[in-house]
Amino acid sequence: MSKASVIVVGSGAGGSAAAWALRRAGHPVLILEKGRNLLPGLGTHHGIGSLFGNDEVKAGRAFENQDEILEPRTSRTQEEAGQGVDRSFIGDVNDLPTVAGGGTIHWDAKTPRFWKQDFKALSLYGPVPGATMADWPLSYDDLAPYYDRVEARLGVQGDVHRMPKRTLEQAPRRHQFPLPPNPPMYAGKLLAEGAASLGYEAYPFPMAINSVEGHHGRARCNSCGFCSGFGCPINARGSAAVSFLHEALLHGAKLRPRSFVYRIDTTKNGKLARGVSYLDSRGRKRKARADIVILAASGIETARLLLLSRSAAHPHGLANRSGQVGRNLMFHFVTLGIGIFTDDVHAWRGPSTTFVIDDFIGPYTGPEAKNAGLPYLKGGLCETGGDILLLDEAQIYAAPPNSWGKQHKNLMRQSVFRRHLAGMSMLGEDMPQAANRVDLDPKIRDVYGFPVPRITRSQHKFELASSSYYGPKLAEICQRAPGAVSGQVIPAGTLSSNNATGDLTGGLASTAHIMGTARMGHDPRHSVVDAFGRAHEVENLFVADGSPFVTAGGFNPTLTIMALSLRMAEHIAGVRYERARGRRHRPRHH
Amino acid sequence: MGEGISRRSFVRAGGALGLLALVPRARLEELLAASARAAGTGGGHFLTAHELDTLRAVCGRLVPGPPDDPDPGAREAHVPEAIDLLLGAFRVSPPMIHAGGPFSRRAGGKRDDFTHFVRLDRHAALGWRIRLEGTRGKRQREFAGPVRGLQQIYREGLAHLDSRAAGHFAALPGPAQDAILSDQSDDQVQELVGVALSNTLEAMYGPPEYGGNRGLVGWKYTHWPGDRQPRGYTDAQVSGLDAGGPGFKLDAKALRGMERFLPALAGVRPSRERFWLRSRGLRGR
Ligand SMILES: Cc1cc2nc3c(=O)[nH]c(=O)nc-3n(C[C@H](O)[C@H](O)[C@H](O)COP(=O)(O)OP(=O)(O)OC[C@H]3O[C@@H](n4cnc5c(N)ncnc54)[C@H](O)[C@@H]3O)c2cc1C
Ligand code: SF4
Numbered sequence: 001m002s003k004a005s006v007i008v009v010g011s012g013a014g015g016s017a018a019a020w021a022l023r024r025a026g027h028p029v030l031i032l033e034k035g036r037n038l039l040p041g042l043g044t045h046h047g048i049g050s051l052f053g054n055d056e057v058k059a060g061r062a063f064e065n066q067d068e069i070l071e072p073r074t075s076r077t078q079e080e081a082g083q084g085v086d087r088s089f090i091g092d093v094n095d096l097p098t099v100a101g102g103g104t105i106h107w108d109a110k111t112p113r114f115w116k117q118d119f120k121a122l123s124l125y126g127p128v129p130g131a132t133m134a135d136w137p138l139s140y141d142d143l144a145p146y147y148d149r150v151e152a153r154l155g156v157q158g159d160v161h162r163m164p165k166r167t168l169e170q171a172p173r174r175h176q177f178p179l180p181p182n183p184p185m186y187a188g189k190l191l192a193e194g195a196a197s198l199g200y201e202a203y204p205f206p207m208a209i210n211s212v213e214g215h216h217g218r219a220r221c222n223s224c225g226f227c228s229g230f231g232c233p234i235n236a237r238g239s240a241a242v243s244f245l246h247e248a249l250l251h252g253a254k255l256r257p258r259s260f261v262y263r264i265d266t267t268k269n270g271k272l273a274r275g276v277s278y279l280d281s282r283g284r285k286r287k288a289r290a291d292i293v294i295l296a297a298s299g300i301e302t303a304r305l306l307l308l309s310r311s312a313a314h315p316h317g318l319a320n321r322s323g324q325v326g327r328n329l330m331f332h333f334v335t336l337g338i339g340i341f342t343d344d345v346h347a348w349r350g351p352s353t354t355f356v357i358d359d360f361i362g363p364y365t366g367p368e369a370k371n372a373g374l375p376y377l378k379g380g381l382c383e384t385g386g387d388i389l390l391l392d393e394a395q396i397y398a399a400p401p402n403s404w405g406k407q408h409k410n411l412m413r414q415s416v417f418r419r420h421l422a423g424m425s426m427l428g429e430d431m432p433q434a435a436n437r438v439d440l441d442p443k444i445r446d447v448y449g450f451p452v453p454r455i456t457r458s459q460h461k462f463e464l465a466s467s468s469y470y471g472p473k474l475a476e477i478c479q480r481a482p483g484a485v486s487g488q489v490i491p492a493g494t495l496s497s498n499n500a501t502g503d504l505t506g507g508l509a510s511t512a513h514i515m516g517t518a519r520m521g522h523d524p525r526h527s528v529v530d531a532f533g534r535a536h537e538v539e540n541l542f543v544a545d546g547s548p549f550v551t552a553g554g555f556n557p558t559l560t561i562m563a564l565s566l567r568m569a570e571h572i573a574g575v576r577y578e579r580a581r582g583r584r585h586r587p588r589h590h
Numbered sequence: 591m592g593e594g595i596s597r598r599s600f601v602r603a604g605g606a607l608g609l610l611a612l613v614p615r616a617r618l619e620e621l622l623a624a625s626a627r628a629a630g631t632g633g634g635h636f637l638t639a640h641e642l643d644t645l646r647a648v649c650g651r652l653v654p655g656p657p658d659d660p661d662p663g664a665r666e667a668h669v670p671e672a673i674d675l676l677l678g679a680f681r682v683s684p685p686m687i688h689a690g691g692p693f694s695r696r697a698g699g700k701r702d703d704f705t706h707f708v709r710l711d712r713h714a715a716l717g718w719r720i721r722l723e724g725t726r727g728k729r730q731r732e733f734a735g736p737v738r739g740l741q742q743i744y745r746e747g748l749a750h751l752d753s754r755a756a757g758h759f760a761a762l763p764g765p766a767q768d769a770i771l772s773d774q775s776d777d778q779v780q781e782l783v784g785v786a787l788s789n790t791l792e793a794m795y796g797p798p799e800y801g802g803n804r805g806l807v808g809w810k811y812t813h814w815p816g817d818r819q820p821r822g823y824t825d826a827q828v829s830g831l832d833a834g835g836p837g838f839k840l841d842a843k844a845l846r847g848m849e850r851f852l853p854a855l856a857g858v859r860p861s862r863e864r865f866w867l868r869s870r871g872l873r874g875r
Contacts, residue, residue, distance in 0.1 A: 036711060040609065051609065051708055053691030054817035057796035060868060063688045063708070067717040072734050072862045090734060091862040183825035222822025228873040233692030233819040258713060282712070336855060336872060340848070342839045343831060350828045352873060386872045388855075390814045394791040395869035399854035402772040404652045404787055409659050412812050416848050420840050423855070423872045445733040447716065452734065486845055490852055510859055 003027040004291035004577050007276055009261045009305065011035075012102015014544035015296030016240035017150065017562040020248040021569035029253035030288060031245075032278055034260040035099035038064055038231065039241055042100065043249025047217070048242055052106075052231025056391035059230050064105050066098040070447040073300065078435045078458040086442060086454075093455045094331055094510055096298055100257055101241025103298065103512060104558060108228045108352035109208040109237050111156050111559040112381055113147050115170035115361065116140040118553040125363055126375050131431035131460055132328055136550045137522045137531035140171065146563035148174060151206075154238035154562075155215050157181050158206035167203075167358055179211045181354065182221060187347035187422035188355045188385035191339060194481030195357055195384070198473075202384060205356035208238030218242065221351060226389065228352035237351075240562075257281070260448050263309050264293055266538065270313025273541040279448055291577055296544040296565070299329065299514035303438040303547060304453040306518065306528075319518075319535035324528050326439050328432035328516040329455065330552040332380065333463040336490040337424035337474025341483045344419040347387035355384040357477075360426060360470045361554045372465035378429045379470040380554025384477075386423030393418040422481075424474045427511060428467065429554040431460040438517050467491040513557050518547035533568040540577050544568055610706040611684035613799070618705070621682060622801050625671035634671070635678025636741055637748075644748045645786070646670045647760040651767050652783075652790050658764065661811035664790050664802075672793040672801030673786070677741050679722060684709055687718055689799045698821040704799040721865060737863050740785060747782025754779065788866040 003026045008015045011033040023029045040049040052064075062068070073095070074087035096103035117124055119136040127133055158177035160168070181204035184192075192202035213220040221236040235242050249255055258281035265274045265287065275289035295302045303326040309318040317325050362378030369377045388396065397411045398404055436458065440451040471489040478487030521527025524536035529548050535541040544565040546557050553560075613621075625634035625642065634642050649670050655663025664670070679685035690706035693699025710718060716731075724739025725731035751759040754770045762770075773779055793802025795809070797817060803809065809816045857871025 036714075038708075050692045051690060053689065053693065053704055053797075054819055055689055055691065055704070055797050057792050057800055058688050058691075060792070060870070061687060062714070062717060067714070068862055069717045069720050069737060069865060070713065089861055091865075092859045092868075183828045185828055186830060189829070222818075222820065223825075223828045224818040224822045226817070229870060231691075258711065334856075338852065338855065338872075340840070340845060346827075346832070349823045388872060390809070390812060391791060391795045392870050392873070394795050395788075395858075396851050396854040396871065398787055398791060399858070399869070400850055401774055404771075404783075405768065406654055406659055409653060409661070409663070413661070414840075414844055415812060416840060416844060417851070417855075418812075418814075425872065444735065447713070447733055449733065485840060485842075488852060490855060510857060 004572070006030070006292045006294060006572075007032065007288055007290040008294045008296055009276060010102060010295070010297040010301070010545065011100050011240065011245055011255060012096070012296060012298060012545065013104050013240045013558045013561045014546070014565040015294065016101065016244035016248065017565040018294050018296060018544045018569045019253050020244040021566050022573060023248045023251050023253040025569070025573035027573065029248065030290065031253060031255045032259040032261050032276065032288065033100055033255060033257050035064070035097070035257060037100035037255070037257050038105070039100065039235070042241060042246055043255065045250070048235050048246055050231060050233050050235055052233050054224055054226040054230070054233065056226070056389055060391070064097040064099040064231060066092070066095040068092040068095060071098070071452070072444065072446065073453050073455060074441045074444050075455040075457065078456060081435070081456045087444070090444060094300070094512065094514060096512060096514070100255060101239055101245060104239035105241060106229050106231050107239065107558065109239070110353070110356075110383070110556045111151065111154065111206050111208050112356070112555040113171040114140065114143075114553045114555050114560050117170060118551055121551055128375060128431055128462060129373065130433065131462065132434050133432065134521065134526070134550050137520055143560070143563050143567065144172070144174070146566045147559065149566055150559055150562040152178055154208035154243045155179055155210050155218070156206050156208050156238070157204070157211045159204050162203040164201045164203065164358070177206060179215060182207070182209060182211050182351060183223070185347065185350040185354045185385050187341075187345040187387070188353060190341065190345065190481040190483060191384035191422055191424060191477060192355045194339075194477045194479070194484065197480045198477060200357050200359040200477065202355040202357050205353055205383060207351065208243070209351050210236045210238065216243070223350040225348045225350060225387070227350075259286070261297070261305065262448065262450050264295070264305065264318055264541065266309075266311060266313065266318065268313070270311060270537070271539060273538055292540045292542065292572060294542045294544050299517045299546040300438050300453050300455065302543055302545055303517035304440065307440050308450060314537070319528055319537045319541060321537055322525055322528060324519055324526065326437045326517050327434050328519050329436045329438055329457060329514070330430050330432055330516040330549065331457070332427045332511045332513045332552055333430050333459065333467060334511055335379070335426045335428060335467045335471045335474060337426070337471070337478045338488040338490065339422045339424070339478030339481055339484045340416065340486040341420050341422065341481070342485055343483055345422050346419065347385050347422040348389055348418065353383040353385045357382045357384065360473065362466070364469065368465065368469045372461060374462055374465060377462070377466040377469050378554055379426050379466055380428040381556065382424050382426040382474065384422070384424050386425050388417045388421060390418060422478075424478065426470060426474060427513065427554065427556065428463060428470070429552050431462045432516055432551060433460055513546070513552070515546040515549035515552050515557055518543045519550055520548035521550065532571040533564060542568055542572065609709055610690050611709055612706050613684070613686060614705060618799070618801060621675055622668055622671045625674040634674040635681050637674045637677065637744065641745065641748045642670060642674060643760045644751055645673060645744070647767060648751070648771065648782075648786050649673070649790050651764065651771055652787050653794050662807035664794050666804070667794050667802050667807050668804040669790050669793040669802045673789045675801045676789065677722060677744060680719065685715070685718065686800060689797060693819050694797065694799070694817055696816055697818045699819065704797055704817075734862065740866070743781060743785050747778060747785070750778045750782065784864070785866050
């Protein structure tokens with residue numbers, strides 16, 4: 001008997017993992033992706049190429065990135081929303097790449113696991129005022145086997161023997177990592193020493209970067225240094241595209257690039273999804289039909305798509321009887337530590353980082369928390385060795401007014417930030433808030449003619465208090481590193497100051513981590529999807545990106561997105577789904 | 591790293607798929623020469639001969655070369671011509687917006703992939719038309735509000751500089767030009783400076799395939815290795831200090847001067863109508 005046919009919207013982390021697993025289980029799979037494919041040979045037996053290069057100009061020119069001219073987003077703060085301001089910013093609001101492979105096409109490929117405590121934060125640590133903390137409807141143990149599988153496919157490097165005891169208690173591992181760590185970066189080693197002198201434990205950051213020539217037929221990372229924010233020219237970096245999508249396509253899944261999905265179509269009673277409506281590469285309206293629809297357009301776009309798909313049966317947006325679609329949007333918050341060294345520490349050689357510190361995950365319940373009126377504070381993972389490339393450096397020195405001419409050239413010659421700087425960035429957990437949300441902008445349209453997503457967002461005092469508590473510790477580590485002449489901190493509050501000018505810009509919003517807009521839970525009154533990512537109200541509609549996250553954790557989210565996606569796919573493959581139109585059929589290929 | 595793998599894993603399917611279009615070095619030279627000749631013939635790709643002269647003066651102040659600075663500057667790097675080529679991108683086939691990949695020949699690559707520019711498809715081309723030409727009140731471009739294009743900003747901005755200089759900005763002495771360019775009370779000047787600075791830095795410090803960074807002058811004086819694929823770095827280069835590296839250490843005065851740049855480490859995501867102000871800041875997510 002033929003298997004249920006599947007449409008996947010979006011070919012990024014969640015979408016490609018689902019497509020791969022379902023195709024392997026024998027399901028017909030059609031992937032609709034609004035971006036282009038920039039990896040020639042992807043899905044063919046010729047092997048995978050790359051149109052990416054070590055090119056800072058191209059990386060800044062909407063090559064793989066969503067083009068904010070054509071597909072802008074809008075934003076405003078909660079306070080502005082309260083005053084009736086429709087938007088105070090139009091542009092890039094935490095945009096991710098729009099391309100076959102999604103955000104992972106140019107990610108840093110850091111793949112930490114969430115900790116046990118993340119899934120049960122409400123029961124363990126109690127509520128946080130003004131936040132919608134909740135437990136996940138699943139546990140670390142439910143997810144662990146899928147973490148193993150994703151790590152194996154991505155080709156994750158790391159060393160279980162160098163991980164702190166608390167890390168392994170919170171995120172137990174059955175196996176050593178598939179690959180050994182990259183050669184340690186010089187700047188990272190210095191910061192790791194600084195950390196060690198303060199009693200913190202730096203260990204190799206688990207990363208989907210190939211450290212062994214030929215593993216999965218891919219090249220070994222040669223440490224070219226144009227890593228974070230650049231497509232890998234030699235595909236040494238594991239990703240949705242090279243690790244999942246490629247094989248899914250080889251086994252018969254279909255990818256249609258430049259296909260913009262604008263609506264999920266349902267049966268009249270709204271109980272079943274029938275497929276989707278989309279614009280093809282020439283702008284023509286198309287429909288595709290399948291037994292199952294999986295949304296993996298990333299947190300912001302998935303919420304937008306559900307809201308765009310409102311109907312008589314779903315007047316507030318598809319699967320939104322709870323009113324939770326778009327809410328609890330989480331981005332993490334960034335705190336930067338900046339170390340300056342006398343030597344040229346070339347932090348830009350190698351991938352984005354080689355070490356990580358998890359001493360600041362928390363929760364911390366000391367006086368600083370109480371003084372802020374909070375039950376606890378939490379930070380997040382902290383990478384050691386962030387860097388600046390040449391054009392980055394030139395732009396940074398040009399930022400203050402009248403900062404050009406001879407002085408600019410002298411700065412470039414001296415090169416304090418490129419040659420002598422090594423940064424630490426802590427991506428901290430942020431609180432889910434009902435008022436931090438995605439809805440449809442009442443006026444602004446994208447190039448396709450549809451309302452753009454509007455992001456309403458303000459920091460919770462939790463993030464600001466946590467950043468001011470942990471931030472100085474980052475500076476201290478930098479200061480203690482051998483050869484350091486200065487250690488500074490740039491706390492989250494500074495990074496968010498752009499909000500005041502209406503530009504929701506800078507480090508705070510551009511974390512590239514998008515979570516929470518279609519929360520998972522057992523109770524349909526307070527959540528959008530169940531523990532398998534299935535919409536409570538639409539039996540054959542699933543969500544497979546960061547949107548189901550209940551809390552943000554202090555961890556880069558993508559490994560968890562992919563693990564959830566594989567778990568969802570296994571569930572789908574094991575359950576017989578009713579068909580939208582009474583009989584089984586494949587996606588129609590026009 | 592194994593050359594074998596890089597050869598095996600890179601597929602030339604891009605050309606076959608019609609994704610790529612070659613701009614050989616000689617053709618790039620010709621295109622730049624067309625701008626350079628503008629002074630004699632009355633027009634580059636977009637700018638007029640006079641506008642190009644004014645732009646040369648501006649770029650020369652933003653990133654000065656000899657005699658103001660010992661190392662070559664924007665003029666020597668052919669930055670103004672590269673900007674003209676960008677402004678007139680759609681008058682050239684293919685528009686040279688996105689250089690190809692994965693390798694140039696500078697770091698062990700066998701072929702010069704950077705010169706195989708990636709074709710803009712319908713969607714990407716519209717984005718770049720709006721950036722360069724603006725929305726110009728056209729309905730199919732104004733879905734999210736108006737955008738002033740770079741062409742208009744340069745044309746009006748360069749003319750405005752002349753009006754601030756009694757008709758001829760390029761003829762003023764350097765310090766007088768600086769005084770106008772740094773006038774923070776003049777929004778039109780600052781709009782032009784913002785755009786020109788952003789484009790100048792790209793063309794000065796980016797790969798030479800876009801027409802600037804001639805002779806790699808922007809990489810030489812900064813000791814920047816540029817693109818490193820497929821050679822990359824050895825494990826020793828990653829994990830250790832360079833023997834006999836650039837050799838100079840940081841002094842305390844230099845350090846104090848850096849504080850004012852710390853906020854820019856957060857990066858800038860400008861609003862849509864000021865798209866050129868984008869910068870990445872400290873990397874790592
Ligand atoms: C510079 C950078 C570094 C990063 N580093 C890390 C890291 O080290 N570790 C980590 O965990 N995460 C990292 N991330 C974040 C990571 O990329 C995302 O978490 C991840 O890609 C999200 O997966 P997703 O499936 O939710 O969405 P995406 O990967 O964004 O995929 C969504 C896809 O859907 C497509 N799409 C959207 N809307 C539509 C529509 N209407 N119709 C059709 N297609 C549509 C998009 O084009 C996109 O391809 C980084 C991101 C960036 C930008
Ligand atoms: S540093 Fe390694 S993984 Fe990153 S882009 Fe270069 S070769 Fe690829």
